[in-house]
Amino acid sequence: GQQVMQIPQYQHVQEGEDFTTYCNSSTTLSNIQWYKQRPGGHPVFLIQLVKSGEVKKQKRLTFQFGEAKKNSSLHITATQTTDVGTYFCAGRGAFGNEKLTFGTGTRLTIIP
Amino acid sequence: DAGITQSPRYKITETGRQVTLMCHQTWSHSYMFWYRQDLGHGLRLIYYSAAADITDKGEVPDGYVVSRSKTENFPLTLESATRSQTSVYFCASSAGGRANNEQFFGPGTRLTVL
Numbered sequence: 001g002q003q004v005m006q007i008p009q010y011q012h013v014q015e016g017e018d019f020t021t022y023c024n025s026s027t028t029l030s031n032i033q034w035y036k037q038r039p040g041g042h043p044v045f046l047i048q049l050v051k052s053g054e055v056k057k058q059k060r061l062t063f064q065f066g067e068a069k070k071n072s073s074l075h076i077t078a079t080q081t082t083d084v085g086t087y088f089c090a091g092r093g094a095f096g097n098e099k100l101t102f103g104t105g106t107r108l109t110i111i112p
Numbered sequence: 113d114a115g116i117t118q119s120p121r122y123k124i125t126e127t128g129r130q131v132t133l134m135c136h137q138t139w140s141h142s143y144m145f146w147y148r149q150d151l152g153h154g155l156r157l158i159y160y161s162a163a164a165d166i167t168d169k170g171e172v173p174d175g176y177v178v179s180r181s182k183t184e185n186f187p188l189t190l191e192s193a194t195r196s197q198t199s200v201y202f203c204a205s206s207a208g209g210r211a212n213n214e215q216f217f218g219p220g221t222r223l224t225v226l
Contacts, residue, residue, distance in 0.1 A: 001171070006154075033214065042202060043155065045214040088154060090215075098143050098162065098208055099170065100215065102155040 002027045004091045006103030014111050019076040021106035023089035030092050032065055032072045033100065038085045046074075081110050115139070118203050118218040126226050131190045133221050135203030142208040144186040145215065146170075146178065148199040155202065161186055162208070193225045 003026040013019050023032065031050040035043040047056055049065035049072060056063045062075045072089055086107045090100040116137040125131050135144065146158040157170030159178040167178050175197060177189045186205075190197055200222050204215040 009152075035215075042217040042220050043204075043215075044217070048214065090155075092213075098206060098213060099145075099157060099160060101157075101171075102147075104152065104154040 002091065002093055002101045004089060004101045004103040006089055006106055008106055009104065010107050010109075012109045012111060013079050015081060016078050019079050019083070019108055021074050021087050021089075021108075023072045023074075023091075023103050025070045025091045025101075027070070028094045029069050030094050032069075032092070033090045034063060034072075034074055035088045035090060035102075036085050037088065037105070041085075043088060076108075079108070079110055081112065084108060084110050116203065116205055116216055116218040118201075118221050120221060121219065122222050124224045124226065125193050127194060128192050131193050131223065133188045133190075133201055133203075133223070135186045135188070135218060137184055137186075137203075137205040137216075137218075139205065139207070139216075140183055141205035141216075142183070143206045143213075144180065145204040145206075146176070146186070146188045147202045147204065148172065148197075149202060149220075150199050158188065158201075190223075193223075195225050197223065198225045199223060 005024045033048045034046040037043045053067045054065040060077045064073045086105040088105045089103040119134045145160040147155040156172050161167045161180040202220045203218040206215045
């Protein structure tokens with residue numbers, strides 16, 4: 001079955017440093033979504049990428065979808081304490097049904 | 113606007129007991145999902161439903177039963193709870209379709225099986 005790997009599992013950064021998490025799928029994806037889960041909370045949708053090579057920005061967050069539609073990344077510039085949480089990618093298979101396969105997540109902690 | 117709710121929020125039960133986790137959404141979303149979240153595994157899909165009376169297995173369905181008699185409700189039943197089913201359970205819903213397929217998650221139910 002489809003597998004989605006995400007690295008690193010944990011990342012500790014000083015406030016103001018940049019942060020990147022990477023997502024790799026074992027199969028080609030129709031699209032990929034990113035979610036953020038604050039400590040003790042539930043996952044919240046951030047963005048969806050659909051096109052090969054697509055890049056989207058949300059303020060300090062930059063999302064990329066690979067040319068082969070098998071990998072993706074999330075980059076946060078100049079982290080702030082509000083960025084703390086676990087970031088998940090979630091891939092939808094090439095046939096586009098509604099199921100998502102979630103990555104294992106990257107837990108970001110910020111050192112003030 | 114309640115959105116998507118789950119009950120109970122916390123549950124402690126014993127091995128072998130039957131437990132039902134409730135999920136209710138007010139958006140009339142077609143799709144509903146049940147995930148479990150365990151450290152090191154992320155979110156794993158248990159079951160999902162495309163509409164009332166239509167359900168399908170996800171990645172880890174063993175030991176679980178679902179039903180969807182009404183669009184707004186999607187209960188998850190553990191027929192005979194085991195310690196390995198100790199987890200945080202999230203229900204989610206989505207409108208479906210390529211333009212509206214982000215998933216909205218409930219607050220979760222933390223289940224402990226002793």
